[in-house]
Amino acid sequence: MGPGSDTAPGKHIPALPEKIILDPEVVHSPMARKVTARLPEAQVMILEPGQNLCHLSDADNSLVIYLKHFRGRFLRPCPATSRYRCCGYQIIHIGENCPLNCSYCILQAYFQDRTVKVWANQHDLMHQLDEAFSKDFRKQFRVGTGEFTDSLALEHLTGYSSDLVEFLNNYSNVCLELKSKIIDLSWMKKALSSQRILPAWSVNSQEIISAEEKGASSLEERLQAAGKCAEQGFRVCLHFDPIIHYPGWEKGYSRTVEMIHDYLQPVNIAYISMGSFRYMPVLKELIEHNHPQSSYIFNEFIMGMDGKSRLLLPLRTEQFRLIAQKLKAGGISKQIYLCMESDLVWKEVLGCTPNDLGGLDKHLLNLSFGRKN
Numbered sequence: 001m002g003p004g005s006d007t008a009p010g011k012h013i014p015a016l017p018e019k020i021i022l023d024p025e026v027v028h029s030p031m032a033r034k035v036t037a038r039l040p041e042a043q044v045m046i047l048e049p050g051q052n053l054c055h056l057s058d059a060d061n062s063l064v065i066y067l068k069h070f071r072g073r074f075l076r077p078c079p080a081t082s083r084y085r086c087c088g089y090q091i092i093h094i095g096e097n098c099p100l101n102c103s104y105c106i107l108q109a110y111f112q113d114r115t116v117k118v119w120a121n122q123h124d125l126m127h128q129l130d131e132a133f134s135k136d137f138r139k140q141f142r143v144g145t146g147e148f149t150d151s152l153a154l155e156h157l158t159g160y161s162s163d164l165v166e167f168l169n170n171y172s173n174v175c176l177e178l179k180s181k182i183i184d185l186s187w188m189k190k191a192l193s194s195q196r197i198l199p200a201w202s203v204n205s206q207e208i209i210s211a212e213e214k215g216a217s218s219l220e221e222r223l224q225a226a227g228k229c230a231e232q233g234f235r236v237c238l239h240f241d242p243i244i245h246y247p248g249w250e251k252g253y254s255r256t257v258e259m260i261h262d263y264l265q266p267v268n269i270a271y272i273s274m275g276s277f278r279y280m281p282v283l284k285e286l287i288e289h290n291h292p293q294s295s296y297i298f299n300e301f302i303m304g305m306d307g308k309s310r311l312l313l314p315l316r317t318e319q320f321r322l323i324a325q326k327l328k329a330g331g332i333s334k335q336i337y338l339c340m341e342s343d344l345v346w347k348e349v350l351g352c353t354p355n356d357l358g359g360l361d362k363h364l365l366n367l368s369f370g371r372k373n
């Protein structure tokens with residue numbers, strides 16, 4: 001499949017990289033063969049031993065894809081914020097950076113340029129995953145790839161998610177979440193069962209998507225795709241993150257929930273998270289510099305216990321409450337959780353704490369595997 005085929009992300013296909021940089025160890029890898037074949041126009045360069053990547057990246061900041069021989073840990077715990085309720089998710093690390101351009105993206109603070117890195121030594125990745133997952137099949141894992149990159153933004157070039165879905169068919173103890181802001185359902189034909197793959201989309205009000213998520217699919221396109229997954233028997237996840245306070249937010253987020261009810265039944269949804277916009281000091285500076293039109297950073301924020309600023313408590317609980325109430329009115333209730341919030345906020349918004357649910361990690365593991373709590 002090449003860019004633009006029927007399972008690629010349609011009109012929201014992210015900009016194509018103009019240059020491919022390869023580590024010498026992966027030049028003959030299946031990933032290198034696939035990406036170079038799908039980008040026949042791109043300039044291909046091989047990194048010499050000791051050569052620095054920034055010498056090969058373009059000064060004009062055009063999109064570069066770097067196929068790397070990664071030597072670190074491919075499976076790692078999610079870097080949850082200390083002192084807030086975390087969900088026990090583990091990351092399958094497939095690469096770094098993203099071709100989309102969301103104004104609030106934390107990756108701006110992590111990476112200096114637009115080079116999108118893809119770990120091309122998939123054989124090593126699969127070896128490490130097998131070691132972790134096959135040690136004891138009674139131990140269940142909730143994993144995802146959308147932490148340091150978007151799970152599907154490069155799928156039309158790399159097919160990484162399809163490869164993972166195929167690989168994980170053999171591991172009945174692993175549930176994989178594919179989290180994205182674009183539409184690419186090409187992975188679906190590799191899934192032998194619809195039970196352990198959770199397609200996931202970030203959702204927001206359409207006003208925020210239009211203004212702050214440049215290059216991403218519209219809300220309607222995301223929910224249409226979610227509906228298509230549900231028709232095929234997959235349960236989907238939705239993430240209201242980041243929820244942003246702006247004039248007219250009540251109407252905007254209410255409309256989003258209405259659209260969720262239009263496209264999905266409660267039974268189609270594994271879980272829905274809500275997370276308020278939060279930032280560390282460096283991210284605020286980067287947003288001001290890179291996205292000068294983004295005014296939400298001038299809202300009323302307060303520094304949290306983890307050094308990140310969050311919207312004032314009464315304002316963010318008001319937003320959480322409105323969204324939760326409207327979801328509950330349509331029968332979506334037990335699946336809702338809060339991302340990186342304290343017991344106090346949980347109690348105020350959802351009327352319970354993660355402990356009441358047996359612990360957030362256990363609760364989400366149960367929801368992922370379709371068990372009723």
Ligand code: SF4
Nearest residue numbers: 098100101102105150
């Ligand atoms: S899709 Fe996600 S990873 Fe990509 S730019 Fe937007 S927030 Fe960042």
